[in-house]
Every structure is written in C-alpha cells, then in structure tokens.
Amino acid sequence: MAPHPHDSARESDRGGTPPAPAPPSGHRRAPHGPPGHAPCDGHPPGGGTGLGAEADGGQADGDPAGRAAALRRFAAAARRGRGLRRASCAVLLAVALTGGAVAAGGVRDAARSGTGAAPAAGALAPGLLAGAGPVAGIRSLEAHLRAQPRDFGGWAALGLALVEQARTQGDPSPYPRAERALARSLALEPGNEQALAGRAALAAARHDFSAALAHADRALEQNPYSERALCSRIDALVELGRYDEAAAAAATADRRRPGIPVFTRYAYVRELRGEAGTARKVLERALDSASSPADVAYVATALGRLAWSRGDHATALRHYARALAADEDHLPALEGRARALAASGDRPGAVETLERVVVRAPLPGPLVALGELYEERGADGDRARAREQYALVDAWTALARAGGVEPGLDTALAAADHGDAGEALRAARAEWDRRHTVHTADALAWALHVNGRDREALAYARRATATGYRDAAFLYHRGVIEKATGHDRAARSSLTEALELNPGFSPLGARAARAALKDLEGAR
Numbered sequence: 001m002a003p004h005p006h007d008s009a010r011e012s013d014r015g016g017t018p019p020a021p022a023p024p025s026g027h028r029r030a031p032h033g034p035p036g037h038a039p040c041d042g043h044p045p046g047g048g049t050g051l052g053a054e055a056d057g058g059q060a061d062g063d064p065a066g067r068a069a070a071l072r073r074f075a076a077a078a079r080r081g082r083g084l085r086r087a088s089c090a091v092l093l094a095v096a097l098t099g100g101a102v103a104a105g106g107v108r109d110a111a112r113s114g115t116g117a118a119p120a121a122g123a124l125a126p127g128l129l130a131g132a133g134p135v136a137g138i139r140s141l142e143a144h145l146r147a148q149p150r151d152f153g154g155w156a157a158l159g160l161a162l163v164e165q166a167r168t169q170g171d172p173s174p175y176p177r178a179e180r181a182l183a184r185s186l187a188l189e190p191g192n193e194q195a196l197a198g199r200a201a202l203a204a205a206r207h208d209f210s211a212a213l214a215h216a217d218r219a220l221e222q223n224p225y226s227e228r229a230l231c232s233r234i235d236a237l238v239e240l241g242r243y244d245e246a247a248a249a250a251a252t253a254d255r256r257r258p259g260i261p262v263f264t265r266y267a268y269v270r271e272l273r274g275e276a277g278t279a280r281k282v283l284e285r286a287l288d289s290a291s292s293p294a295d296v297a298y299v300a301t302a303l304g305r306l307a308w309s310r311g312d313h314a315t316a317l318r319h320y321a322r323a324l325a326a327d328e329d330h331l332p333a334l335e336g337r338a339r340a341l342a343a344s345g346d347r348p349g350a351v352e353t354l355e356r357v358v359v360r361a362p363l364p365g366p367l368v369a370l371g372e373l374y375e376e377r378g379a380d381g382d383r384a385r386a387r388e389q390y391a392l393v394d395a396w397t398a399l400a401r402a403g404g405v406e407p408g409l410d411t412a413l414a415a416a417d418h419g420d421a422g423e424a425l426r427a428a429r430a431e432w433d434r435r436h437t438v439h440t441a442d443a444l445a446w447a448l449h450v451n452g453r454d455r456e457a458l459a460y461a462r463r464a465t466a467t468g469y470r471d472a473a474f475l476y477h478r479g480v481i482e483k484a485t486g487h488d489r490a491a492r493s494s495l496t497e498a499l500e501l502n503p504g505f506s507p508l509g510a511r512a513a514r515a516a517l518k519d520l521e522g523a524r
Contacts, residue, residue: 137161141158141161145158152185152189155181155184156181156185156194157194158181159181159185160178160197160198160201160228166205169361171399172399178198179404182198193223196218197219197228199211200216200219200229201228205405206404212239213236213237216233220233227253227262230253234249235265238269240437241435241436243467263285263289264286266282270282271469274470276310283299283303286299287303293326294326296323298323301319301330304320309470309471316340320337331360334356335354335366338350338351338357343503343505347377350373351373362392371387371389372508393419411424412424413446415427416443421447424447425450427447428447429444431443431444438464438467438474442464442477444457445457445460445461446461457481458482472498472505476512478494480495480512480513482494483516488523492521
C-alpha cells in the first residue's frame with residue numbers, strides 16, 4: 001500500500017481522476033508508494049509513444065490544519081478513554097472533521113468538475129472550473145447544480161471531485177457524498193461513462209479494487225478512450241496483484257491515450273517487474289514532456305522516490321527540489337524530501353519537514369516516519385511525541401473506516417511495529433484474503449513475524465520479493481525472518497542486500513538490520 005501512500009500529486013490543477021491508493025505508506029515504504037498514479041485528464045486520443053509497444057453548500061472545503069488538530073484531539077481522547085467503542089469513535093471523529101456533514105446525516109452533495117470529463121451538452125460551460133482550486137471549483141459546481149439539478153455530467157464531475165478532495169486532503173469523510181453524487185448521475189443517465197469512471201475511482205479509493213476493475217471495464221465499454229477508466233483499470237490490476245494483466249493494460253492505455261497519467265503508471269508496472277532502469281527512463285521522458293507545474297511536481301516526485309529507493313539520496317533530493325520549485329506545497333515531494341534528508345544524515349531537516357507535512361496531512365506514512373525519527377533522536381519528550389504520532393495513525397484508521405475505507409495494510413504495518421501485534425495480523429490476513437500483491441505478502445510476512453510465527457512468515461516474505469521488485473524494507477523483513485528460522489546464510493544475503501540497496505530506508509529499520517548482521521557475523 002501503498003504504506004507505501006497509496007501515493008498524491010496536487011491534481012486539482014488537472015481535475016483528474018484520483019489515483020488508487022498507493023501501497024501502504026508505512027515507515028519503511030517509499031513515500032507514497034507507486035509513482036504510477038498520476039491524475040487523469042483529457043488529452044486527445046492519439047497513437048502510442050513507443051513507451052510500451054442535490055447541491056446545498058456542504059462542508060466541502062475544510063481546513064487541513066483544523067483537520068489535523070481534530071485528529072490530535074481525537075487521539076488524545078482515545079488514549080484517555082479506551083473504553084469507547086470503535087464505531088462511536090469513528091462517528092465522533094467524522095463529526096469533528098466534517099462539521100457533522102457525514103456522520104450526522106446532513107450530507108450535501110457538492111464538489112468540483114474535472115477538466116478531463118466532457119460536460120453534458122449545455123451543461124458546464126467550458127472553462128467554468130479551469131484552474132480553480134478545490135474550494136473554488138466546489139463552489140462553482142454547487143452554483144451550477146442548483147441551477148441545473150438534472151445535469152448528469154455535473155453530478156458525475158461532483159462525485160469525482162469529492163474523491164479527489166478526500167485524497168488530496170487526507171480526509172476520507174467525503175466518500176459517502178461522492179457515492180451519492182455518482183448514483184444521482186447514473187439515475188439521470190443510466191450507464192454514462194463519466195459516472196462509471198467515477199465509481200471506479202471511488203471503489204479504488206476505498207480499496208475495493210475488484211469493484212474498481214468492474215466499473216472501469218463498464219466505462220470502457222461506453223468509451224474505449226476514457227483516460228480515467230484506462231488509468232483506473234491499470235491501478236486496479238496492480239492493486240490486485242495481476243501484474244501481467246496490468247502491463248498489458250498499460251500498453252493498451254499508452255496506445256489509446258498517451259500522456260503523463262499513463263506514462264507514470266507504465267513506469268510503476270515496469271518497476272514492479274524488476275525493471276527499475278526502464279521505469280526511470282520512462283519517467284525521465286515523462287518529465288521532459290511535462291508542461292504544467294502540477295505535472296512537473298508529480299513526475300519529479302516519482303523520480304525522487306525511485307532514486308531514494310535505490311539509495312541515491314543526492315539525486316532524490318535534486319528531483320524533490322525540482323518538484324518543490326514547481327509547487328512549493330506539493331506534500332508528496334515534501335515527504336520524500338524529508339526521507340531523503342534523513343537518509344543523508346540531516347535528521348533535524350527531516351524532522352522539521354515532516355512536522356510541516358503532518359500538520360496538513362496526518363496520514364499513516366508520514367506520521368510513522370516522524371514518530372520513528374523522534375524515537376531515534378531520543379531528546380526529552382521525544383518518546384511521548386512518537387507515541388502521539390502512532391496514536392494518530394489509529395485515529396486516521398477510524399476516520400477512514402467511517403468513510404467506507406478498509407485501510408488494512410496501513411493498519412497492519414503500523415500496528416506490527418508500534419501497536420497491537422494481534423491487530424496487525426488480523427488486518428494483514430484480511431488484506432491478503434482480498435488481494436495477493438507483493439505489498440500484501442510483505443505485510444502478512446511481517447505481521448506473522450511479530451506474532452512469533454516465523455516459519456509461516458517465510459513463504460510470504462519470499463513471495464514478496466519473487467517478481468523482481470526490489471524494496472529494501474522487503475529485503476530487511478525477509479532477512480529478519482530468515483534469521484529467525486535458522487537460515488543464517490540467506491539472512492546475511494538479504495540483510496546485506498537491503499542495506500546496499502538503500503541504507504537509509506528507515507531510521508529504525510536500517511539500525512535493526514545492521515544489528516542483525518552484526519549478530520549473524522558474531523555467530524559464525
């Protein structure tokens with residue numbers, strides 16, 4: 001998962017379909033996981049590139065800092081009152097973050113259009129929302145739909161925009177509203193491609209990837225050149241672990257709708273198959289073709305993540321600098337920069353940057369990363385600060401579930417290292433039952449390990465590295481499990497490879513890997 005992300009370009013400028021959630025973006029994952037989930041917008045169809053052969057003024061905008069503060073208040077209350085039932089906590093948190101718009105039943109459909117969705121004839125005026133940020137775009141759509149409540153295209157755009165708003169703001173509470181808007185669009189115009197593509201994006205955002213694939217296929221039956229549906233189809237196949245099919249889907253999308261969204265997905269599929277060099281070349285070509293600040297920021301961030309995952313932290317920092325020059329508030333680039341700074345030895349810079357990130361987007365990946373940096377620093381109060389970050393992961397999980405998301409991998413990876421080992425295993429098993437990916441295999445292996453079930457864990461750890469995808473965290477996990485099962489030679493090889501691949505993959509993980517290697521050498 002993307003804890004891994006999941007993965008988030010600032011796509012409001014593009015109005016594109018939100019990406020499927022990245023692999024878990026936990027403390028050892030690359031920031032925001034797959035680089036392949038770029039926004040989808042409306043480039044004209046063309047040939048391949050050779051890369052691969054009711055609106056009512058709701059609580060739509062919100063304040064990121066306010067949401068972060070609400071999360072912190074919720075986490076503190078949860079620590080004081082552990083007797084609260086989970087469902088009650090989820091409702092309280094949703095109310096805190098949405099002013100009651102979702103949890104109290106006062107759902108008001110409001111959102112913004114995407115530039116990639118063709119408006120219904122006579123509906124949204126061209127350029128009505130062009131260049132509008134989320135808040136301005138939402139308000140424009142509210143006004144439009146009050147005047148033309150039977151505009152199915154407007155309702156579809158509204159649903160897509162709510163999914164996008166939820167993703168970019170790290171707040172899943174708009175998902176029920178998005179669902180209602182898309183249902184309204186389909187009631188007005190059954191089978192319309194815009195709403196079907198929107199449902200694919202929503203299902204993916206909720207981690208229901210089988211449904212996302214089905215909705216994307218239905219949308220493509222209506223319009224084989226739907227960029228949103230083509231992108232959602234690739235994302236769903238990747239997240240289901242059907243990598244060969246995902247590669248074929250990426251090649252098809254490249255022929256039909258070449259552009260940044262497809263190129264970045266194509267690169268990630270290649271990376272998953274062990275072709276990191278090809279992935280880098282594709283991303284470099286994508287960056288050369290990027291023109292808007294949003295595209296430059298997104299692709300440069302993807303290149304930074306790839307360089308970081310290969311231990312080239314100086315190159316990663318250069319890519320992140322370019323991304324932030326294009327968009328100084330691009331959160332994935334800020335998070336990636338923090339990880340690269342930490343790996344380069346600049347711990348104060350990493351902490352300062354991650355503190356900026358979690359104020360605006362208190363998501364599991366940066367929260368755990370910041371908590372681990374506090375733990376490693378060990379200054380007065382740092383242990384309590386770290387615990388607060390980990391408690392916020394639990395708060396985010398409650399909010400996600402209130403929005404209809406099952407954040408299994410995020411929960412599993414964070415709980416395995418900083419929470420309830422039993423919950424980690426339950427979450428990882430549930431996710432594995434839903435989909436077999438390298439990331440779910442790794443999460444299940446690690447959850448089994450922390451529960452003392454290393455012999456069972458070993459097969460999953462090996463499966464996580466079987467496609468050729470190289471991730472230092474996966475190798476570290478495999479090495480620790482191999483050591484625990486008496487496979488000392490294999491453990492030395494895996495741990496050495498992890499540290500050679502990316503010696504800064506995690507402050508605590510890298511330190512533990514070095515300690516395990518030292519222990520193995522002492523036992524020879």
